[in-house]
Amino acid sequence: MTPPIRLGFAVKVLGRAGLKEHDSRRWQNNPHLSVSLAYLRDIFEYLRSQQITMYRMSSDLAPYATHPDMPQFHNQLDECAAELALMGNLAREIGLRLSFHPSQYVILNSADEALTAKSVWDLRVQAELLERMALGPEAVVVLHVGGVYEGRDPARERFARRFEQLPAAVRRRLVLENDDSRFSVADIRWIHERTGVRLVFDNLHHHNHNPDDIPLCDALALCLATWPADVRPKIHFSSPRTEMRVIERQDKTSGKKVETLQAPIWTRHSDFIHPFEFIDFMRTADGLRPFDVMLECKAKDLALLRLREDLARYAPDLAEHIT
Amino acid sequence: MTEQAATPYTPEHAPVLVAVMNNRFDFERARDEGWYRIPLKRAPRRIAAEYLAFYQTGAFGDEGCAVNYYAPVRRFQVVPRADLLPNEPDHPRAADMYYKIEIGPLQQLPTPVTSPRLRRVTFISTTLGRLLAAREVNDLWQRDDVQQRLWAALREAGLLAEYRFQLGEPPDETLIDFALFCRDGRIAVLCETTPDPDPDLRERRPREYDLMAGGWQVMQFSAHQVNDDIAGCVDRITALVQQLGGQPGEQGDERPS
Numbered sequence: 131m132t133p134p135i136r137l138g139f140a141v142k143v144l145g146r147a148g149l150k151e152h153d154s155r156r157w158q159n160n161p162h163l164s165v166s167l168a169y170l171r172d173i174f175e176y177l178r179s180q181q182i183t184m185y186r187m188s189s190d191l192a193p194y195a196t197h198p199d200m201p202q203f204h205n206q207l208d209e210c211a212a213e214l215a216l217m218g219n220l221a222r223e224i225g226l227r228l229s230f231h232p233s234q235y236v237i238l239n240s241a242d243e244a245l246t247a248k249s250v251w252d253l254r255v256q257a258e259l260l261e262r263m264a265l266g267p268e269a270v271v272v273l274h275v276g277g278v279y280e281g282r283d284p285a286r287e288r289f290a291r292r293f294e295q296l297p298a299a300v301r302r303r304l305v306l307e308n309d310d311s312r313f314s315v316a317d318i319r320w321i322h323e324r325t326g327v328r329l330v331f332d333n334l335h336h337h338n339h340n341p342d343d344i345p346l347c348d349a350l351a352l353c354l355a356t357w358p359a360d361v362r363p364k365i366h367f368s369s370p371r372t373e374m375r376v377i378e379r380q381d382k383t384s385g386k387k388v389e390t391l392q393a394p395i396w397t398r399h400s401d402f403i404h405p406f407e408f409i410d411f412m413r414t415a416d417g418l419r420p421f422d423v424m425l426e427c428k429a430k431d432l433a434l435l436r437l438r439e440d441l442a443r444y445a446p447d448l449a450e451h452i453t
Numbered sequence: 454m455t456e457q458a459a460t461p462y463t464p465e466h467a468p469v470l471v472a473v474m475n476n477r478f479d480f481e482r483a484r485d486e487g488w489y490r491i492p493l494k495r496a497p498r499r500i501a502a503e504y505l506a507f508y509q510t511g512a513f514g515d516e517g518c519a520v521n522y523y524a525p526v527r528r529f530q531v532v533p534r535a536d537l538l539p540n541e542p543d544h545p546r547a548a549d550m551y552y553k554i555e556i557g558p559l560q561q562l563p564t565p566v567t568s569p570r571l572r573r574v575t576f577i578s579t580t581l582g583r584l585l586a587a588r589e590v591n592d593l594w595q596r597d598d599v600q601q602r603l604w605a606a607l608r609e610a611g612l613l614a615e616y617r618f619q620l621g622e623p624p625d626e627t628l629i630d631f632a633l634f635c636r637d638g639r640i641a642v643l644c645e646t647t648p649d650p651d652p653d654l655r656e657r658r659p660r661e662y663d664l665m666a667g668g669w670q671v672m673q674f675s676a677h678q679v680n681d682d683i684a685g686c687v688d689r690i691t692a693l694v695q696q697l698g699g700q701p702g703e704q705g706d707e708r709p710s
Contacts, residue, residue, distance in 0.1 A: 147595065148468060148499075148578065148580075148595070149499070150468065150501065153503075155503065159525070160527060162527065162528050164528045164529040164530065165501065165503075165526060165528065165529060167529065168500055168501035168502075168529040168552075169501040171500065171501065172498065172499045172500060172501050175498050175499075176498075212530070212531050212532070213529065213530065213531050216531050216550075
């Protein structure tokens, strides 16, 4: 029997007050990965209580671990070997699928060699965290291609070249996502064909940036096909934010700050997932291989819980197969 | 050595875990060696914090039944008990795993946070702002607006209530919103507050049947009742307290089973 489709959310927990996602103390107060892991343990207990089985961890779990001028933070992973193993055990006990999505400052195809080197360091730490938790190949680090710089072709060429130069442990964990303005599904497919990197389909990005007019279902299918048969693919799903945007500007004559309203931008995430869009999407995907869904929305776990309720009400046939 | 809390790093919202200190050996370890332990099997649902504070039990004499000290958390480790306490290799739980929470120097609270009714305390998650402002243990809990109103009204009426009174042990404990101990019985006040209450608290809400089977008189109030007629809610509680012989003095409380 096929395991149910997991729904997940990213990083911040809103459904229980006071749960932090990492040790955010400044360096002067000696933050530590072990404290972040204690926070993560509390989050895992919350996920268990809500039967949520997919979660994106904070990329800042190991504070200052790759800060070049703070060597006192560089050994945190070694120092937390036992605690990381324990968290891995807990994740397996709960059946949690875990991932990272590094910040926008991690750019593998950067034209700046120093920035690339720092990015590789960050990726190594995140891959090693997953490795030390002894998580299976479903636990991945999701990355975008990066900048266009002198042109899209050389930029994706550079990504492919640098991907192949990564340590094997990083290559095993790294997966590539289409973005909303620079590198489309067609672009990441090009990189996949050269490197074998697995692809993560993002529905909103695809709607916003699909210069090759690849139909949604085809784009989804080609991304899913990049995953090995024994590893459940994952995708990102979000709904566009439709509210007016409140923009603060300085009035030229009075010098005072004034708020103006502007029309929405469709790349922004909504608070909750639009249930009818989600249902339509899942029906479009009917017949494709099963995948898990990371929800990207501002209401985080609250949106996930609400979507479950919505599915039970509006699409009970789908709700049966989604957890 | 302990330090007076003169100019510590004290962000108001920093999470604090209040843990129980029930013997002098553990206190000396915390003070002199800088660590505290919690067995993994009995760890509370929320363990992570930037500060650890200690509720000292009656074993500490004049300092007992109060939170007097807190310290910044440095690190969490997971180790077997035998490594933590090598002088007790034959202890029945020697192989059990424990959280070893490493802490900085103990800092003394400006004012002890007392437990006026010698309340049984296990773990409480709070914030540094609440800890520093608290007068008694009940003040450590974060209350929503409705519960805060009821709490204040009970106090104003001269009723002694315990907020989030714990039944059972972590991780299977349940919490009574307000527990009142009377000479001839005890009252559990359950307060349904917000439309979307904390799911963790929802899970830990005791069942009315279990409470009644355990000898509690149960009263339930909705947010609507508290908001619209708080005086009526307090009157009903007061009447039941009187039916149950009134409340004893601070030192003569009946301990829960």
